Amino acid sequence: MGIDLHRGAIAEVVVDFPPVNALPAAGWHALADALHTAGADPRTRAVVLAAEGRGFCAGVDIKEMQRTAGPEALLAANRGCAAAFAAVYDCPVPVIAAVHGFCLGGGVGLAGTADLVVASDDATFALPEVDRGALGAATHLARLVPHQLMRTMVYTCRPVTAWELHRFGTVLEVVPAAGLRRAAWRVAEQIAAKDPLVIRRAKESLNGIDPVDVKRSYRFEQGFTFELDLTGTGDRARQRFLEER
Template sequence: MGIEAIPGEITEIVVDVPPVNALTARGWNDLAHAVRQAGQDPATRVVVLRAEGRGFNAGVDVKELEHDPGLMVAVNRGCYEAFAAVYECEVPVIAAVHGYCLGGGVGLAGNADIVVAAEDAYFALPEVDRGALGAATHLARLVPQHLMRAMVYTCRPVTAQELHAYGSVLHVTSKLRETAMEVAAQIAAKDPYVIRRAKESLNGIDPVDPKGSYRFEQGFTFELNLMGKRRGLG
């Protein structure tokens, strides 16, 4: 259990942190390290990021913060590093999402190059209900602007089927891992040098810098915490 990397031309990075795949500060940093290491390995052609258990990711481990609120800085830095690692990974990252994808999970999926989802997958930012903000940067990569705003204000979820209609989920499937691996195999069959340059070029033409944008959001979470508004993070 934990964060496991299964190396190969298609490197699988598997999150298995019971009961809900909510990550501690160390867990976020471990995930960032695994993704960066995979991308730096010349043998890796594509990364598949997936999870075991009931859902893809439940965000931050709130219990850790309840026991030590001083860890908030470490947790925020860990999330920042994990999201950045997915975005900056030298090879394409495919997020294979099942069940819930909440808070930090949206940060991971939103920064992935391709999202494949199970039929039961849904995505949401419950931050406002918890007195926090963040990952709207990444949600905006998955849904249109006005829906993103509605989701932030109301904390309402969207389904994989809705995201498929927007084109931000490539496939909705009952065979999640198999479908993700099939897409990964199509990429892995290409010239690896060309694919790495393609990833670099696509990041270079992004209209919004997700690292700077997310860091701006995080400042408001610190403000809300200082004002005594925090009721946990997701």
């Protein structure tokens, strides 16, 4: 349980936090560390980011926040998310996200900063942040869906399917769940067959021409989460979510 890193020409980083892969603050930092380690290894030519269990990622561990007095847990989670998303984005080699089941909140942050996304046919993507009294990862959702749909999803918390994202071209391939990891590896193998120096420079150059600074944009969003928490709105929404479950 936790974050597993399997090193090699194709490195695999696997998230495993039962029951729903809602990561505690330390888990986000562990994920960032694993991605840094994979990217720093000169043998690595591509990274597959996958998960075990019922879904790819349910976001942050709200229970951790609610059992911790004061703002420390919220701040730790937000810094952890920022670190993990940045580690995907800044990884010197392409990162292929293999998404199955639910991809919520922080999961969208990971998928939206990945270079490529391969998804299972049961995968859904959503930002339930407004219902949780928080904001964030619209920066990353905007890399997956058109602008007006992104706004609709933020305001209503409605999900979209992997097939919808495939029509937009932001999910490369939709496959049966049993073949998801293999499909992600097939893409990784195509990348790994290229000249590794060229691929690393390609990743750097593509990040350099991005129209939006995703790290700064996400931290701007997080500022409104801090504001909502100071008013007590965030805490009430998180508690209501736990009680309704």
